Structures are given as C-alpha cells and as structure tokens.
Amino acid sequence: MYDWLIVGAGFAGSVLAERLATERGEKVLIIDRRPHIGGNAYDRFDEAGLLIHQYGPHIFHTNSDQIFDYLSRFTQWRPYEHRVLAEVDGKQLPIPINLDTINGLYGLDLTSEQLTDWFAARAETVEEIKTSEDVVVSQVGRELYEKFFRGYTLKQWGVDPSQLDKSVTSRVPTRTNRDDRYFTDQHQAMPLNGYTKMFEQMLAHPNIHIMLQTDYADVVDEVQFKRLIFTGPIDEFFEYRFGRLPYRSLSFEHVTLEKEWHQPVAVVNCPMQHDYTRVTEYKYLTGQQHSKTSLTYEYPAADGDPYYPIPRPENAERFRKYDELARQTPDVWFVGRLATYRYYNMDQVVGQALATFKRIQAEVPADHSLGDERLGKANGHAADFVTPAGLPL
Incomplete structure (x- = not known):
C-alpha cells in the first residue's frame, strides 16, 4: 500500500515525491515509462566520457530564492551565464x-x-x-x-x-545595450555534477520506491495507492475524450568531434538555414576539460514524445475541457508542463510542484489509517500557479 502513486519522474513528480516522503513521512511509488529518472533534464556521460543532455540543453535560471534554495539541498552549483x-x-x-x-x-x-x-x-x-x-x-x-x-x-x-x-x-527580449546573456535572472547556474545526480539525491529517501520503464496503464489496477499525482499528458489520462492536445516534439543527433572546441558559445541558433534549429556544445555548460567535444543537433518534429504545448486558441479551449474534467476527478493532482498544458521553464515546474505540496498540506490530512480507499479532501485539478518571469529553455 502506497500513500501516493506519482506518474513521471521529472521535476514535477520528483519534487512532490521528495516533499511527501520527507515532510509527511508518506510512502510514494514514482513510475516513469523511460528507463531513467530526471525527465527531459536527464544527462549522461557519452562514450567519450563527456556529460551531455540527452534531450537537448537545459539551462537553469530563476529569480526565486525559494526555488533555488530548495534545489540547493540536492546539488552544489557551477555558476554559468548562458550565451x-x-x-x-x-x-x-x-x-x-x-x-x-x-x-x-x-x-x-x-x-x-x-x-x-x-x-x-x-x-x-x-x-x-x-x-x-x-x-x-x-x-x-x-x-x-x-x-x-x-x-x-x-x-x-x-x-x-x-x-x-x-x-x-x-519570452525573448530586445535590448539596446551590449548585454549578451540569454537570461538575466538573479540565479544562473548548472548542477555541479549534473541533473541526474541531483535527481538521485532528491529521490534518495527510504519512503520512495522507483519503477522505471513502467507505464501508468500497466500498473494502475495492480498497485494499491490512496492518491495519484499525474505529470503526463492530461489528454492521455482521460483517453483523449475531447481529442488529442497537439504538441511539438524533438529529435536529437548527438555527435563527438576529435577537437577540443567547435563553436564560440554553448548554443548557436540557425534561424534560416538547415533543418535543425540549434547546435549545443556541452563543455560550456559543464565546465568539463576534455580533448574532444560533444554536440547535439536539435530537430523539431510533429511526431514523437510531447515536448512543447502549441499555444493556439483552439488548443487552449480543448485544454479547458480537460481541465474541467480534472477538477471533477477526486484524489488526482495534475502537475507539470504536460499535465497543465503550459510552456514552463524548469524553475516554474519546481515552483508549481512546491505550491501543489503546500496545497496538499492544507487540504489532505496526513492520515495513514485510510486503508486502501482512495480518499481525499481535494478534487483533482490542474495545479494553479503564477509563474515567475522566464525565457524558453
């Protein structure tokens, strides 16, 4: 018997898993259909020994002391200003x-x-x-x-x-000065040992059980739990009752070059030429010293894993129908970019998750005697959160 089943081991699910386990002493099962934790922020060492971001560059920046201080519990930081x-x-x-x-x-x-x-x-x-x-x-x-x-x-x-x-x-400003930083947030830094190590620290609690390569549909009727936090696509949860919410996807070409550096900054955008949108050189982000360099070429796509909700009026209207359905679904909390169909930065997702936990604290009694009934004061709903100012990742 778990107090919570959390679907998705990215920022939203992992922050809530940590808070529920640490602050409420509750048992959490967190699942993810991918073979790793960290969601799209997952990073790994490639065959050359270079730390790369599997799903394209993730640059952390925030104006929130609360969010930065919270994540600082699980990582040291490397100061980095993105250009x-x-x-x-x-x-x-x-x-x-x-x-x-x-x-x-x-x-x-x-x-x-x-x-x-x-x-x-x-x-x-x-x-x-x-x-x-x-x-x-x-x-x-x-x-x-x-x-x-x-x-x-x-x-x-x-x-x-x-x-x-x-x-x-x-989200992209125009400046009349010579400030060439992509972001101007108060806190700009990268996890010193990478995002994956940060997530490992966040989820290293005896009350948290992790199952990877696991789909929600495969376990929902097999696992006993009291309440659910869902961070996947909200339309998928409701079996596309009102039709699919459209997303843009991405594909990535990871390459290693036999030279120390390739380009003058971490990211070069290609507005006109080429099929890819940008090229990322990770050693700028990580500070790694290496005789070789690894790059990622990023190709937008219509099909594949959902990355970016497409902000058009008809899509917002379709989401509102799902949101209303979510509000009528007891004991299910919808959190994160896909579950709330919003284009959030990493810090915004962390902020949304922390705000959701605060609401859980106020609305759901920490009672371990509920048996296997899925009880709770709050109805399910897409988490409300006023986002801090941000720029696209």
Missing part, C-alpha cells in the same frame, strides 16, 4: 538582439540611445498585439523579424508566427 549566437547573413550574432547584434549585422556604430530611435523607425504599428509576429514587428520591424524570428519559429513550432500566441516570442 547564444544566431547564424544570420553568414555571421554569428548575439541573440536576444542587442546593440552588438545590430552594429555587427549592418556595419554600424550606433550607441544605445541611437539604437532606440533606430528600432522605433522600423517598428510597425500594430493595433492589438495578439500573435508572435505582432510582438516582434511592433518592436523591431519586419526585416529583423524575417532574419531572426520567422524561420526559427516556423521550424520550432511547425506554424507560422502569425498563427501562434504572442507568448512565444514575448
């Missing part, structure tokens, strides 16, 4: 767009004050900002939109930016 270049017109230029981007692209020598006027002269008037295209052209004009944003967004999402919610490109 990205974009290949445009045969040049590699800083992204987000800043003063050096414009001067480098056009051979200018503008000051920050002059760049403000330069942007204003090219910005298009948009009466109401609704789409991702609206966001960019209203700030910097159509030429920069075409060079830096339209092709990348079209590849990433499979939808023209004019058909995507404004939230996608709103």
Whole structure:
C-alpha cells in the first residue's frame, strides 16, 4: 500500500515525491515509462566520457530564492551565464538582439540611445498585439523579424508566427545595450555534477520506491495507492475524450568531434538555414576539460514524445475541457508542463510542484489509517500557479 502513486519522474513528480516522503513521512511509488529518472533534464556521460543532455540543453535560471534554495539541498552549483549566437547573413550574432547584434549585422556604430530611435523607425504599428509576429514587428520591424524570428519559429513550432500566441516570442527580449546573456535572472547556474545526480539525491529517501520503464496503464489496477499525482499528458489520462492536445516534439543527433572546441558559445541558433534549429556544445555548460567535444543537433518534429504545448486558441479551449474534467476527478493532482498544458521553464515546474505540496498540506490530512480507499479532501485539478518571469529553455 502506497500513500501516493506519482506518474513521471521529472521535476514535477520528483519534487512532490521528495516533499511527501520527507515532510509527511508518506510512502510514494514514482513510475516513469523511460528507463531513467530526471525527465527531459536527464544527462549522461557519452562514450567519450563527456556529460551531455540527452534531450537537448537545459539551462537553469530563476529569480526565486525559494526555488533555488530548495534545489540547493540536492546539488552544489557551477555558476554559468548562458550565451547564444544566431547564424544570420553568414555571421554569428548575439541573440536576444542587442546593440552588438545590430552594429555587427549592418556595419554600424550606433550607441544605445541611437539604437532606440533606430528600432522605433522600423517598428510597425500594430493595433492589438495578439500573435508572435505582432510582438516582434511592433518592436523591431519586419526585416529583423524575417532574419531572426520567422524561420526559427516556423521550424520550432511547425506554424507560422502569425498563427501562434504572442507568448512565444514575448519570452525573448530586445535590448539596446551590449548585454549578451540569454537570461538575466538573479540565479544562473548548472548542477555541479549534473541533473541526474541531483535527481538521485532528491529521490534518495527510504519512503520512495522507483519503477522505471513502467507505464501508468500497466500498473494502475495492480498497485494499491490512496492518491495519484499525474505529470503526463492530461489528454492521455482521460483517453483523449475531447481529442488529442497537439504538441511539438524533438529529435536529437548527438555527435563527438576529435577537437577540443567547435563553436564560440554553448548554443548557436540557425534561424534560416538547415533543418535543425540549434547546435549545443556541452563543455560550456559543464565546465568539463576534455580533448574532444560533444554536440547535439536539435530537430523539431510533429511526431514523437510531447515536448512543447502549441499555444493556439483552439488548443487552449480543448485544454479547458480537460481541465474541467480534472477538477471533477477526486484524489488526482495534475502537475507539470504536460499535465497543465503550459510552456514552463524548469524553475516554474519546481515552483508549481512546491505550491501543489503546500496545497496538499492544507487540504489532505496526513492520515495513514485510510486503508486502501482512495480518499481525499481535494478534487483533482490542474495545479494553479503564477509563474515567475522566464525565457524558453
């Protein structure tokens, strides 16, 4: 008999497993259909001995002291400020767009004050900002939109930016100074020994039992538990009653090169050329010293594991139907990017999980005498959480 069955061993499921086991002394079974813990943040050593991220680069950043302090219980940190270049017109230029981007692209020598006027002269008037295209052209004009944003967004999402919610490109700022950091959060760091080691520490509690390569449908009728936390796709949980919620997927090509370095920064974006969207060189993230270097080429796809909810009005409406169904389902808590159909950063998922635990503390009595009845005060629902400001991973 388990007090909780948690489906998914990524950030949402692992944080809640740790909190329930540590703070409430309850027994938790956490399952994942993959052969490892850590979800999409899973990292591993490749054949060359280089630490790589199996599912593309995961850069930790947050403005929340609470979230950073919580994760610091399970890892030491390596300070790291992320920088990205974009290949445009045969040049590699800083992204987000800043003063050096414009001067480098056009051979200018503008000051920050002059760049403000330069942007204003090219910005298009948009009466109401609704789409991702609206966001960019209203700030910097159509030429920069075409060079830096339209092709990348079209590849990433499979939808023209004019058909995507404004939230996608709103996550990437435009700067008039020379700050070339991708993020400006107060806390920017990487787990010193990698994400997988951090998850291992988080789940190293005698009340937590882990089952990998295990699907929820295969065990739900075999395992005795009182309550359920579900971090997978919410439409899958309800057997696609209202149709499938669309997601974008990714595929990854991992390569090792017989040289020490390949590119000048950790990530190079490819807005126009190539089928892949970006190339990641992991030694910048990890600080590893090695005579070889390992890279990942990232290819967006329509099919495969779900990664990114597609932010369009019709998808939001379909999710609302599932959300309402979730609220009517007793003793099931829906948490995480897939279960709440939101494009969260890692710190936001951690924050959502911590907020969910706080609500569990208030609503669910820590009573170990409930037998095998699945009792609980709260009905199931997609976790409510006001997210801190963030940028795409």
